[in-house]
Each structure stands twice: as structure tokens, then as C-alpha cells.
Amino acid sequence: MKVKTKCITIVMPLLFLCVSCAEVKKEESTEVAIEKVKLMTLDPGHFHAALVQKAMYPQVDSTIFVFAPKGAEVDDFLTKIKQYNSRVENSTAWEVKTYLGDDYLNKMTSEKPGNVMVVAGKNSKKIDYVLAAVKAGLNVYADKPLVINPEGFEKLKEAFIIAEENGVMIYDIMTERFESTTMMQKQFSLLPNVFGELIDGTPEEPAISKESVHHFFKYVSGKPLIRPSWFFDVNEEGEGIVDVTTHLVDLVQWEAFPNQIIDSSQVEMVSARRWPTVLSLEEFQNVTGSDTYPEYLEKDIAEDGLNVYCNGEMTYKINGKFAKVSVIWNYKAPEGTGDTHYSVMRGSKSNLIIKQGEEENYKPVLYVESKLGADFEKSLNLAIENEIAEQFLGTTVEKVEDGKWKIVIPEKFKIGHESHFGQVTENYLKYLASGELPTWEVPNMITKYYTTIAAYKKAKEN
Structure with missing residues (x-):
């Protein structure tokens, strides 16, 4: 899609400038300022x-x-x-x-x-x-x-x-495309000698699965986050199955089918469900600073507290592959932890797994699990030295157990969620400067939201 927009400041030489029709063209250099974003x-x-x-x-x-x-x-x-x-x-x-x-x-x-x-x-x-x-x-x-x-x-x-x-x-704004372990997972999935091909999977064991755990009480830019009361109204914020799942559905498309146009006709919703996180009045007060529940939340108040339908799960087929996406919201993360992410891509030669639990000190870590014999480790090391080093120089591999390795990514690539907004913005500015998005972006955005809305409708049927 071509975009007619003035985006960046450009200084360009004009070799011939016609001052008027009566004047002879003469060679000169001048500056033309094009409006910034x-x-x-x-x-x-x-x-x-x-x-x-x-x-x-x-x-x-x-x-x-x-x-x-x-x-x-x-x-x-x-x-x-x-x-x-x-x-x-x-x-x-x-x-x-x-x-x-x-x-x-x-x-x-x-x-x-x-x-x-x-x-x-x-x-x-x-x-x-x-x-x-x-x-x-x-x-x-x-x-x-x-x-x-x-x-x-x-x-x-x-x-x-x-x-x-x-x-x-x-x-x-798809910040999760810039998270280092997710980028690495995608890169490995493109290496036939290591990953093979993405399997078709089943509803019970999908080809690609992603789970995201979030928390209402958190710190942003070093300060406790105060959320507006309407954040807990699903009529305003949306249910979890159409909110945070947007990132996960996007990553399924972006990783499993890179640079491919995915039409909504290639998506089949298999199952979906929704359930609430219950907040006490005290917890609601801590997060919002409000003394009481506002009137518009009365519809969601039960004996056990405020029922917020922020949790959702969907299983679907996309381009012939089974995928599963789920999002969970808790009130507050345990001390020293935060939002977490779990992801697995199942290939014919290996599984690529991102974990972020206690064993990983609640930091995302990518593991590679082999489905082959002894020669796999050689292929993995060659991939680290060649293709992986091109984008993530200094990455190493550490054997955890037979058939399983941890990918050790240099700290300089782990910049954090808040900084990913700058990376996405820089990427967006490049698109504005070129005047167009990649050919797959718009159709895949439509398919992404088709998927979340299909899950929403399916879950509401239950």
C-alpha cells in the first residue's frame, strides 16, 4: 500500500531549477525541506x-x-x-x-x-x-x-x-516482535537443518502455542501503575480474549508464516473459552486509587468480588496448522517476578521453547529440544556460528541435558518491554518514509483481528 505522506526531513540537491519559464535553466544546488513527522x-x-x-x-x-x-x-x-x-x-x-x-x-x-x-x-x-x-x-x-x-x-x-x-x-504497535527470545525462536524456525518444518499438530498438541501471564498491579518507568477504573470494564477495555491475545495471534502469523499473506479464509476456530479474575475491593483500590467500584462495574460484582473477564484461550487452525493462544491475568506478581511468556514451536527436527519461570529467574529463555540423534548438536553449533551470529553476535549455546540446549543471548539484546516501543516506532517511521507497508501487513492485520473476534464469538457461545 502506497502512502502519500510527508515523513522525514530530506536535504537534496536540485541540479536544475527553473526560476521562471523565461529564464534559462542553470545548474545549482539548493535545499528543500520536507516536513517532519x-x-x-x-x-x-x-x-x-x-x-x-x-x-x-x-x-x-x-x-x-x-x-x-x-x-x-x-x-x-x-x-x-x-x-x-x-x-x-x-x-x-x-x-x-x-x-x-x-x-x-x-x-x-x-x-x-x-x-x-x-x-x-x-x-x-x-x-x-x-x-x-x-x-x-x-x-x-x-x-x-x-x-x-x-x-x-x-x-x-x-x-x-x-x-x-x-x-x-x-x-x-506489535512490541513483542522485538523481544529477543521471540526473534531468536523465529530465526531458528527458518533453519531447516535445526528445526526442519513446522508440524501440522493437533488440538491437544498444537504446532505452535503461546501463553501470556499479566498482572494488574505492576511498575512502569519505576513507579506503581495506576490503572483507570474503566480498565476493568470489558465493555471499554475488551475481554482478555480480544485484548492481549492480539499480540499472541500476531506472533503466530509472524513466526509460523513469515512474509506470507494469510487470508481470514485460512483460519478455522476450533474452540475458545473465557473466565474471570476476581478482585477484592481492596485490590481494586490499590490498582486504581478509587475508594469504591463505579456504577458501571456493578454488572460484574458478585459475592466473591469484581469478576473481570480478562482471561481467554483459543485453539484454531491457521493455514493447515493447529495453534493455541491463551492469556491469564492475576492481581499481582510474586516479588521479583513480572509478566511472563511461554511459547513453543514444534518442528520435524526440534522444538523451540521459550520459558520464563522460576528456573529462568522469571526472565525469558529459549531452549532447543532435539528430535534427532548425535549429529543435531553439530548442526545447532553451526547455526549459532553462522546464521544466528549475523543478527545476535555473541550468542552461545549451553547443554542442559541430553537432547536439550539453552540459547544464551547477550544481555545487550534484552532491552525490556518499555524500550520495545521505541523499536516499533523506528520501524513504523521507516514505513512512513518509504510510503508503504510490506504487502502482507494489512491483510494479516485484518486476519489477526478476524481471529480474535472469531474466538470472542465462540467463547460467548459456551
């Missing part, structure tokens, strides 16, 4: 909005525009930007111009002081923001998920059509 943050209700600005980028203007209703959420966003600007190391220099009012969306789309809308907040409103932006000829850079229900998915398909017509880009 200018970010407009709309209604920031999630801390991910601020993480986009935790770093600065040469292609991006230092002035950012904020359009939002008045309230604690935009105040929190502005506070984080001030913290980034004032920190001792790697401080930023953002100049913030803020408009606060109920007509914030119309104000942004009518005035358009920037060319890229950044949005991370209430998921219920996100697709309407996206539609309004592309209709106004603005590029979209959005936190996941773009949609949380079937009605939203229909709007998303419409938004992609309008974006194509208006020459603008819709892109969701």
Missing part, C-alpha cells in the same frame, strides 16, 4: 501512549500535540512526558501543545497540526478514532487492540479501505 496524541488513557515518547527520533518533530478531554488520564500522560524530559540520563526534549475539551476529536481532525495520530486508551473508542483519522487523511499509529467486538471489526475493514483511498497508513 508530527505526532498528535489523542485521548491518552493507557500508559503505552507515553512510552511512544520515551525516546526521541530524528525524523519526528520535537513538538507533539495532545487532544483529550480533561481528566486524570491526560494528566498522567503529561506527567510522564515531563519525567522523560527531566530525567538525568537520556532525557527527551518534547515540547507539548495541549488542547483539552469535549470536542477534542473534531479539533484534531479539523486543525490537523500533525500528520500521525497516536492513540492508546479506551479500546471501545479506538476504532471510531481510527476511522475519523483516516477520513481526515491522517496516518494512524495505535496501541492494540484496534477492535474488541464484531461491530468494531466491520468498521476496521472499512477503515483500511478508506486509508488506501486516502493514501494513509494504519499500523498497530
Whole structure:
């Protein structure tokens, strides 16, 4: 998809400049400044909005525009930007111009002081923001998920059509593609001598499985995260099966079928289920700072506490392979731990497994389990020395037991979740500069959300 957008500052020589039709062309050099990317943050209700600005980028203007209703959420966003600007190391220099009012969306789309809308907040409103932006000829850079229900998915398909017509880009922030063990897992899966081919799998033992465990109480940028009360309303945030699973479904497509267009007709939902995490009033208070449950959460309050349907699991076939995705939310992680990730890709020659438990000190570690004989270790070492070293220089392999090895990735590649937002943003800026996304990105985004919505509908049937 070609995108007509002015993205970066470019200085280029013009060998011939015609000053007027009457003048003779003469050779000279001049500078033509093309407008930088200018970010407009709309209604920031999630801390991910601020993480986009935790770093600065040469292609991006230092002035950012904020359009939002008045309230604690935009105040929190502005506070984080001030913290980034004032920190001792790697401080930023953002100049913030803020408009606060109920007509914030119309104000942004009518005035358009920037060319890229950044949005991370209430998921219920996100697709309407996206539609309004592309209709106004603005590029979209959005936190996941773009949609949380079937009605939203229909709007998303419409938004992609309008974006194509208006020459603008819709892109969701897939940070997990930049996590080092996930990148390594994908790279190994592309090596026939080590991985072989992805097996078809079964519903009981899928070809590829991913599980993500998250926690309501956590620290962000070194401070306890205060979540808005609406975060616990599935009508606003979405159920877990359409929220965090977006990352996992994306990784299934990205790892198992790299650079391939996957159509929604290639997805068959086999089973899906949902269940709640129960929060006491005290736990709710600790996370939100609110004294009581707001009225809109009364529908979810039972004798045992607030029932939040944030957990979900789906098993499906994609391009002939069985896949399983699950997400679990707990109140708080044990001391010294945090959000965790488990993933396995089953190949004809080996399994590639990411674990993040106590044995790994709650840090993600990639293991390779062989299905072959003694010659496998030689193939594994050759892969480390050659293909793996090209992207992850200094990586080594450590034998754990017969037929199982741990991949030791240098610490410099383990930059953490918050820093992945900068990596995704830099990648997005490259797409803006080139004027197009990879051919598979848009159709696969549509298929990704088709999958999560299909799981949502299946789970609601039970």
C-alpha cells in the first residue's frame, strides 16, 4: 500500500531549477525541506501512549500535540512526558501543545497540526478514532487492540479501505516482535537443518502455542501503575480474549508464516473459552486509587468480588496448522517476578521453547529440544556460528541435558518491554518514509483481528 505522506526531513540537491519559464535553466544546488513527522496524541488513557515518547527520533518533530478531554488520564500522560524530559540520563526534549475539551476529536481532525495520530486508551473508542483519522487523511499509529467486538471489526475493514483511498497508513504497535527470545525462536524456525518444518499438530498438541501471564498491579518507568477504573470494564477495555491475545495471534502469523499473506479464509476456530479474575475491593483500590467500584462495574460484582473477564484461550487452525493462544491475568506478581511468556514451536527436527519461570529467574529463555540423534548438536553449533551470529553476535549455546540446549543471548539484546516501543516506532517511521507497508501487513492485520473476534464469538457461545 502506497502512502502519500510527508515523513522525514530530506536535504537534496536540485541540479536544475527553473526560476521562471523565461529564464534559462542553470545548474545549482539548493535545499528543500520536507516536513517532519508530527505526532498528535489523542485521548491518552493507557500508559503505552507515553512510552511512544520515551525516546526521541530524528525524523519526528520535537513538538507533539495532545487532544483529550480533561481528566486524570491526560494528566498522567503529561506527567510522564515531563519525567522523560527531566530525567538525568537520556532525557527527551518534547515540547507539548495541549488542547483539552469535549470536542477534542473534531479539533484534531479539523486543525490537523500533525500528520500521525497516536492513540492508546479506551479500546471501545479506538476504532471510531481510527476511522475519523483516516477520513481526515491522517496516518494512524495505535496501541492494540484496534477492535474488541464484531461491530468494531466491520468498521476496521472499512477503515483500511478508506486509508488506501486516502493514501494513509494504519499500523498497530506489535512490541513483542522485538523481544529477543521471540526473534531468536523465529530465526531458528527458518533453519531447516535445526528445526526442519513446522508440524501440522493437533488440538491437544498444537504446532505452535503461546501463553501470556499479566498482572494488574505492576511498575512502569519505576513507579506503581495506576490503572483507570474503566480498565476493568470489558465493555471499554475488551475481554482478555480480544485484548492481549492480539499480540499472541500476531506472533503466530509472524513466526509460523513469515512474509506470507494469510487470508481470514485460512483460519478455522476450533474452540475458545473465557473466565474471570476476581478482585477484592481492596485490590481494586490499590490498582486504581478509587475508594469504591463505579456504577458501571456493578454488572460484574458478585459475592466473591469484581469478576473481570480478562482471561481467554483459543485453539484454531491457521493455514493447515493447529495453534493455541491463551492469556491469564492475576492481581499481582510474586516479588521479583513480572509478566511472563511461554511459547513453543514444534518442528520435524526440534522444538523451540521459550520459558520464563522460576528456573529462568522469571526472565525469558529459549531452549532447543532435539528430535534427532548425535549429529543435531553439530548442526545447532553451526547455526549459532553462522546464521544466528549475523543478527545476535555473541550468542552461545549451553547443554542442559541430553537432547536439550539453552540459547544464551547477550544481555545487550534484552532491552525490556518499555524500550520495545521505541523499536516499533523506528520501524513504523521507516514505513512512513518509504510510503508503504510490506504487502502482507494489512491483510494479516485484518486476519489477526478476524481471529480474535472469531474466538470472542465462540467463547460467548459456551
